[in-house]
Amino acid sequence: MIPTIVVLAVIGVLFLWAIGIYNKLTRKRITANGAWSDIDVQLKRRYNLIPNLVETVKGYAKHEQETLENVIKARQTAIDASGVQGQATAENMLTGALRQLFALSESYPDLKANQNFMQLQEELTSTENKIGFSRQHYNKTTAQYNEAIAVFPNNVLAGMFNFNVMDFFELDDEAQREAPKVSF
Amino acid sequence: MANGSSVIHTERERVRALPPNVTFLDLIRRNKRKSVMLMIGMGLLAVALGAGLAVALTAWGGGGSEALLPSLLLGGAVAAVVAVVASYWSLHGGSSAVLRMSGATPIEKKDDPQLFNVVEELAIAAGIPMPRVFLIHDEAINAFATGRDPEHAAVAITTGLRARLTRDELAGVMAHELSHIRNYDIRFAMLMATMVGLIVFACDAFWRMLFYSRLSGGSRRGGGGKGNAAMLIVVVVAVILAIIAPMLAMLIRLAVSRQREYLADAGAVELTRYPQGLIGALEKLGASKTPLKGANRATAHMFIVNPLRNAMRGKGHEASSAFRTHPPLHDRIDRLRALME
Numbered sequence: 100m101i102p103t104i105v106v107l108a109v110i111g112v113l114f115l116w117a118i119g120i121y122n123k124l125t126r127k128r129i130t131a132n133g134a135w136s137d138i139d140v141q142l143k144r145r146y147n148l149i150p151n152l153v154e155t156v157k158g159y160a161k162h163e164q165e166t167l168e169n170v171i172k173a174r175q176t177a178i179d180a181s182g183v184q185g186q187a188t189a190e191n192m193l194t195g196a197l198r199q200l201f202a203l204s205e206s207y208p209d210l211k212a213n214q215n216f217m218q219l220q221e222e223l224t225s226t227e228n229k230i231g232f233s234r235q236h237y238n239k240t241t242a243q244y245n246e247a248i249a250v251f252p253n254n255v256l257a258g259m260f261n262f263n264v265m266d267f268f269e270l271d272d273e274a275q276r277e278a279p280k281v282s283f
Numbered sequence: 284m285a286n287g288s289s290v291i292h293t294e295r296e297r298v299r300a301l302p303p304n305v306t307f308l309d310l311i312r313r314n315k316r317k318s319v320m321l322m323i324g325m326g327l328l329a330v331a332l333g334a335g336l337a338v339a340l341t342a343w344g345g346g347g348s349e350a351l352l353p354s355l356l357l358g359g360a361v362a363a364v365v366a367v368v369a370s371y372w373s374l375h376g377g378s379s380a381v382l383r384m385s386g387a388t389p390i391e392k393k394d395d396p397q398l399f400n401v402v403e404e405l406a407i408a409a410g411i412p413m414p415r416v417f418l419i420h421d422e423a424i425n426a427f428a429t430g431r432d433p434e435h436a437a438v439a440i441t442t443g444l445r446a447r448l449t450r451d452e453l454a455g456v457m458a459h460e461l462s463h464i465r466n467y468d469i470r471f472a473m474l475m476a477t478m479v480g481l482i483v484f485a486c487d488a489f490w491r492m493l494f495y496s497r498l499s500g501g502s503r504r505g506g507g508g509k510g511n512a513a514m515l516i517v518v519v520v521a522v523i524l525a526i527i528a529p530m531l532a533m534l535i536r537l538a539v540s541r542q543r544e545y546l547a548d549a550g551a552v553e554l555t556r557y558p559q560g561l562i563g564a565l566e567k568l569g570a571s572k573t574p575l576k577g578a579n580r581a582t583a584h585m586f587i588v589n590p591l592r593n594a595m596r597g598k599g600h601e602a603s604s605a606f607r608t609h610p611p612l613h614d615r616i617d618r619l620r621a622l623m624e
Contacts, residue, residue, distance in 0.1 A: 134410070138372035140409075218396065225400035235556070240410065 107146060107257065118257050127244040131265055138268070141229040142177075147199075149174050152219045159210035163203055170196045170197045187270055190230070197223060218230060218254035241265045285621065286358035293503030305623055307549040314546035321539045322471065325478050325532065332482060332528045333362020336489045362485070369477050381429050387439040393523055394418075398445065398453065402438060405458050408554045409465050414438050418445070423575035427586045428460035436464045441575070441594055449568055454559030456549055459560055462550025470541045475536040482532045485526045530578070540608045548615055549622075558619045565619075569612040 130137075153167055160167075173189070173196040201220060204211040245264050248257035252264035256262075286618065337358020380501045385575030392399040399416060406413045414430065417439035424444035438460045463469060568588045575590040589609045 130410075137407070221396055221400065225397075226406045228400075231399060231405050233556075236408055236410050266477055 104258050108142065111121050117256060120253050121260060124247055124257060124260075125254065127240070128262065131237065131240040131244045134233065134240045138230065138237055139215045141226060141233050142186075145150075145193070145223065145226045145230065146174060146178055148219065148222055149238050152156070152200070152223065153198075155213065155215050155219060156203065159209050159213065159216075162201055164202055166196075166199050172196075183266075183268070188267075191270075194227065197213075197227075238267050241267055286553060305444075308551045310549035311546060311553065314542055314549065318471070318539050318546070321526075321535055321542065322475070325475065325539075326363075326551055328528060328535070329366050329478055329482055330359045330362050332485060332524055333343060333365075334359035335517070335524045336485060336538050337361070337526075339489070339518045340492060342515075342518050353529045354359050366481055369481055377553050381427075382417060382439065385419055385427075385439065386421070387419045388438075390416050390418050395445075395483035397450065398440070401450065402461075403456050405454065405461050405554050407528060409461050411436075411461065411465050411500055412462070416462060418442060421575060423573040424571045425586045425588060425590050426456050426460060429465045430464060431470045431473070432467065433464050436469075436528075438464075443571075443573065449560075450566055451555075451560035452564040452567070454555050454589045455557070455564045458551035458554040459547045460516075461463060461554065462544070462547040466543065466546060466550060468547065471543065472540065475539055479529075479532045479536050483529045486529055488610070489521075489525050534619060537606060537608060541610045543613065544609050545618065552619065552622055558622050562616055562619050565612055573585070586594060 115219075116228070145173060149170065153170060156163070173193040177189040177193045180186045201223075204216065204220075247253055248262045248264070320456055329333045334355045335358070337354045341354040390398070395416075395418070403413055411433035414428070414433070414436035415438075417437055418427075419439055419441045421444040423441055424447060426438070426440040426444055428436065428438045438457060440456070440460070444456070548561060551561050555561070565588075576585070589607065
């Protein structure tokens, strides 16, 4: 009688423990996936800010057609891009194009002093930072998830229930890691 | 070391002796361990005190040696329960009082887009909801965070500090505050304060009971000879505890406070990946002499630098570092610089 109770108790404890691990892994995976979607939210924000910026600059620096064109083209390429690497490259080029545009303002003091332009500059700077931070946060939650499924005894359960390693957001290409140059 | 000796004398040298490849993750881990141990220490102190006082009162009130163990356990258990209940009860309503006390006004994005953006960016990096942002209209330079958890959090900064910082330095300061929020430091500080209060209260009550029972000539029915000796020892131990416990509790609380400041600095670097920002801000903070009007002893521990440090400076308080709520600025800057190598 007693041995049976003991065995049942042990099985019960193991079962509860396994549930705990399963739930923890599930939560970490969902957090990491959520962080991935959050990156997109910030990217979209940048796309939405750009047309306003282009219009403001056009008002003051009509002759800088080429720089403005680069920004518009880069934005469209980024919107159309697919795949992690493809998107990263396009986003990088867009950053470069925007940087050129802001450098322009040095030669046009009226533009530089324009309230709208300054606000847009702050917004775009902030959005760039937000993109970077959301990627950083994604990498952090992914690292936490990957660590959770790798340690013992979680890895036993991870194997059984298909918890797979998630990829980090990385810039593979060395060239992408340098300061972006705009080229079409 | 410059003179080649291997003995580390000053605190400065100790900090510089950090291994070159220490990362903010190491610092974070080390800090969390230390503060957990300190908090366990505080809990044990409270339980030991409860047990000791209960036994002493039983002995004094004439209980025999057979009453020792039960009263010990009962005292310890009651202390533990009271500590837990009072701690959680103290968590509610703390932050709005603090904001009102310091004269902080809430701001929206349109009032200061850059400040708002910086806080928002860091909230994204930290993975916490955006805290409410407050401005304190004061020339003194300081900032604090409040809130029992990330969902009910707020950050405040003085106009004096806001005007003096670059965007990177502002990010460093806000990252430090957000680290306090996501580490639940504010909650721990409230709990620690409650524990200290309870310990002080218990000791106070103990003394009063002793005093009054002595005055009214409380009889001691006492048990046999052996029992008397054991009870006397216990009473002496309890009396010693009652004397040193309040002091010990305060020291523990201040040690925890300092640990969490270092932890918040490391956490700030984890968020911004740019130690220079916070270093620059701390240097500017160290250079200022203006006292902050809305701060007092109760709220001092929450600010990024001790707002009362200038008031305390001339009175010999500097000598004992065990009584500081914050680590010395140069120490914090050294540790941050060590992360840059």
